[in-house]
Amino acid sequence: MTSTIRQMTTRGTPYLFLLPGLVILGALLSVPLYKVVEYSLYDNVIVERNPTFVGLDNYTTLLTDPGYWSAGFNTIVFTVGSVLGHMIVGIGLALLVNADIAPRARTFFRSMLVLPWIFTAVVVALNWQLLLNPFGLINYMLQWLGLTSEPLDWLGDPDLAMWSLLLISTWRGYPFIMVSFLSGLQTVPRELYEAAEIDGAGFWHKFWHVTLPQLKPVIFGVALLDLIWTFQLFPLVWLSTGGGPGRATEVLSTLTFRLAFVDFQFAQAATVAVSILIISAAFTLLYLRNESRRL
Amino acid sequence: MSRIEIRNLVKMYGAHQALHGIDISIQPGEFCVLVGPSGCGKSTTLRMVAGLETISGGEIAIGDRVVNGLRPKERGIAMVFQNYALYPSKTVYNNMAFSLQLSRMPKPEIERRVSEVADILELTPLLERKPGALSGGQRQRVAMGRAIVRDPEVFLFDEPLSNLDAKLRGQMRAEIKRLHQRLQNTIIYVTHDQVEAMTLADRIVIMRDGRIEQQGTPDAIFHDPDTVFVAGFMGSPPMNLVECMVTPTGLRLGDSEIACQTPPGLRSGARVICGIRPDDIRPAEDLPGGATATLPVDLIEQLGTEKLVHFRAGDHAMIGKTGGRANLAEGRPHPLSFDMAHAYFFDPETEKRIR
Numbered sequence: 001m002t003s004t005i006r007q008m009t010t011r012g013t014p015y016l017f018l019l020p021g022l023v024i025l026g027a028l029l030s031v032p033l034y035k036v037v038e039y040s041l042y043d044n045v046i047v048e049r050n051p052t053f054v055g056l057d058n059y060t061t062l063l064t065d066p067g068y069w070s071a072g073f074n075t076i077v078f079t080v081g082s083v084l085g086h087m088i089v090g091i092g093l094a095l096l097v098n099a100d101i102a103p104r105a106r107t108f109f110r111s112m113l114v115l116p117w118i119f120t121a122v123v124v125a126l127n128w129q130l131l132l133n134p135f136g137l138i139n140y141m142l143q144w145l146g147l148t149s150e151p152l153d154w155l156g157d158p159d160l161a162m163w164s165l166l167l168i169s170t171w172r173g174y175p176f177i178m179v180s181f182l183s184g185l186q187t188v189p190r191e192l193y194e195a196a197e198i199d200g201a202g203f204w205h206k207f208w209h210v211t212l213p214q215l216k217p218v219i220f221g222v223a224l225l226d227l228i229w230t231f232q233l234f235p236l237v238w239l240s241t242g243g244g245p246g247r248a249t250e251v252l253s254t255l256t257f258r259l260a261f262v263d264f265q266f267a268q269a270a271t272v273a274v275s276i277l278i279i280s281a282a283f284t285l286l287y288l289r290n291e292s293r294r295l
Numbered sequence: 296m297s298r299i300e301i302r303n304l305v306k307m308y309g310a311h312q313a314l315h316g317i318d319i320s321i322q323p324g325e326f327c328v329l330v331g332p333s334g335c336g337k338s339t340t341l342r343m344v345a346g347l348e349t350i351s352g353g354e355i356a357i358g359d360r361v362v363n364g365l366r367p368k369e370r371g372i373a374m375v376f377q378n379y380a381l382y383p384s385k386t387v388y389n390n391m392a393f394s395l396q397l398s399r400m401p402k403p404e405i406e407r408r409v410s411e412v413a414d415i416l417e418l419t420p421l422l423e424r425k426p427g428a429l430s431g432g433q434r435q436r437v438a439m440g441r442a443i444v445r446d447p448e449v450f451l452f453d454e455p456l457s458n459l460d461a462k463l464r465g466q467m468r469a470e471i472k473r474l475h476q477r478l479q480n481t482i483i484y485v486t487h488d489q490v491e492a493m494t495l496a497d498r499i500v501i502m503r504d505g506r507i508e509q510q511g512t513p514d515a516i517f518h519d520p521d522t523v524f525v526a527g528f529m530g531s532p533p534m535n536l537v538e539c540m541v542t543p544t545g546l547r548l549g550d551s552e553i554a555c556q557t558p559p560g561l562r563s564g565a566r567v568i569c570g571i572r573p574d575d576i577r578p579a580e581d582l583p584g585g586a587t588a589t590l591p592v593d594l595i596e597q598l599g600t601e602k603l604v605h606f607r608a609g610d611h612a613m614i615g616k617t618g619g620r621a622n623l624a625e626g627r628p629h630p631l632s633f634d635m636a637h638a639y640f641f642d643p644e645t646e647k648r649i650r
Contacts, residue, residue, distance in 0.1 A: 189378065189380065191376045191377075191378055191380035192380050192382065194345075194347050194367075194374075194376070194380065195374070195376060195380035195381075195382075195441075196382075196393075197346075197347070197366075197367050197368070198345060198346075198347075198367045198368065198372065198373065198374050198394075199368070199393050199394035199397060199441075199445075200368035200394055200397040200398055201368075201393075201397055205397060209382060209384075209385070209393070210382065213382070213383065213384030213385075214383070214384075216384075
């Protein structure tokens with residue numbers, strides 16, 4: 001009898017240690033997740049005491065709403081544009097700061113170029129609002145250089161707002177990509193470049209035939225991760241343009257926020273959130289499969 | 296086939312001087328091996344010929360052209376790296392064809408050349424594989440194939456066999472030698488392995504601390520060393536190098552007297568470093584007519600065809616040889632015969648040969 005109890009306690013001990021983690025995960029992750037899915041199946045949640053179950057009605061409403069589709073389209077433009085921007089700027093700068101220059105200068109540039117990453121979204125958004133303001137520095141420079149005759153409202157003009165947002169997002173997001181690629185670049189054996197040089201390869205050939213193939217696993221993994229993050233990015237968009245002007249830069253995450261906390265349509269907001277969840281989960285599965293294949 | 300002239304070559308890393316004026320003149324079709332301990336500057340010299348390191352001083356000419364200012368691809372060289380440096384994402388075929396593709400050679404010509412070289416190196420069945428799916432020896436052959444397809448004026452080898460196991464190394468060594476006989480290219484080959492140097496070279500250049508210690512044919516290097524360093528570097532087991540005193544009749548080695556002819560300039564009582572190869576010290580019964588001394592044998596190493604006889608002469612541990620079937624007891628004195636006709640004498644101060 002006592003031995004069984006002892007056996008149970010020894011066997012149970014590891015689970016006891018797991019318990020706090022499991023409780024926190026359950027409370028902070030599973031419950032909200034479940035709640036959001038539940039809300040999307042009811043009408044008038046939170047606002048009314050007794051919401052009515054409507055089944056998939058919210059989803060039908062959403063799928064016939066042109067606002068949802070335009071937000072979806074904007075999300076794709078914003079996500080793909082941002083990821084491409086991050087990749088191109090990230091690889092370019094990684095190559096530059098990986099160059100064989102004085103160690104002090106290299107450390108200086110590496111630290112400086114990581115800075116955009118450590119500011120909070122609020123600071124980034126406010127700074128860029130000031131820079132892109134019709135009376136801001138960028139317009140002043142453009143006019144001084146004679147590139148524009150009158151100030152442009154970068155964030156206020158529906159034709160320019162998405163481009164400006166992509167600029168801000170690229171600036172904000174490239175450091176992670178740069179750092180990832182930099183560590184990838186440092187694993188490329190130097191002999192490969194030397195062999196390529198003797199074979200007669202110039203800069204582009206070396207980049208194309210040595211650097212890119214060596215970075216391929218990193219590129220794929222980082223791009224997917226970036227895709228997942230950018231797809232649901234909220235603060236930077238909300239604080240820079242608020243989804244405007246009009247709905248010009250409305251993405252799914254800002255739409256969710258607007259539905260919930262501006263229009264108090266919590267059920268609709270939950271429905272959009274679930275749609276984001278499904279797409280993000282798909283990307284995540286793709287990422288995990290890619291990672292496990294790499295190992 | 297081109298001659299290579301290296302004149303007063305200097306390499307500085309900041310304030311540190313890695314090469315102190317290297318002069319080597321390599322004839323067309325000659326197989327030149329740079330050998331020396333690590334850090335002696337042999338790889339640096341090779342990489343400067345390749346154009347992978349800048350030249351701090353002096354001149355390198357390949358054929359009739361001074362190549363100091365030329366980029367690697369303009370020098371007419373091909374190089375085989377220690378770690379092979381094959382492009383991991385390319386097939387064997389594309390690894391070999393890459394330089395030809397870059398030079399915009401017509402496709403049929405590339406195919407012809409690659410398949411010809413693949414044939415020589417027995418790589419034809421592997422052409423569609425990637426380097427990751429090859430064994431060490433196969434990778435080594437691809438690396439050589441990549442160099443050969445370019446039909447360069449000069450081949451540069453940077454310790455190409457050091458990543459292979461002993462057996463494969465022996466095979467590849469013979470393969471490189473055969474290749475050289477067939478292609479007749481000028482070759483500079485860097486190694487720290489003296490067996491590779493001896494077997495492959497037409498000319499050996501022994502380097503030490505950024506200077507050339509001695510250069511010449513393998514025979515000259517082995518049988519006519521200029522310095523203590525060269526004498527001790529070539530040969531395995533190494534030459535016995537012991538400091539002893541000149542006596543009126545020969546040398547005093549520890550407590551024993553070895554009768555021999557010493558070089559005329561040496562007076563009795565002078566200190567001298569005597570060098571004698573293990574092959575030239577045998578048990579007295581094997582080598583009648585040598586200078587004999589009875590010395591304590593403390594260890595016998597069986598190598599198969601021969602045995603190494605470790606013995607002591609005063610404070611000096613020395614090695615002699617005997618046949619693999621000889622019966623010699625460890626731990627007791629044995630009369631040993633020294634073939635002093637093949638002994639070398641060096642100045643203990645300058646470490647230079649006294650002739």
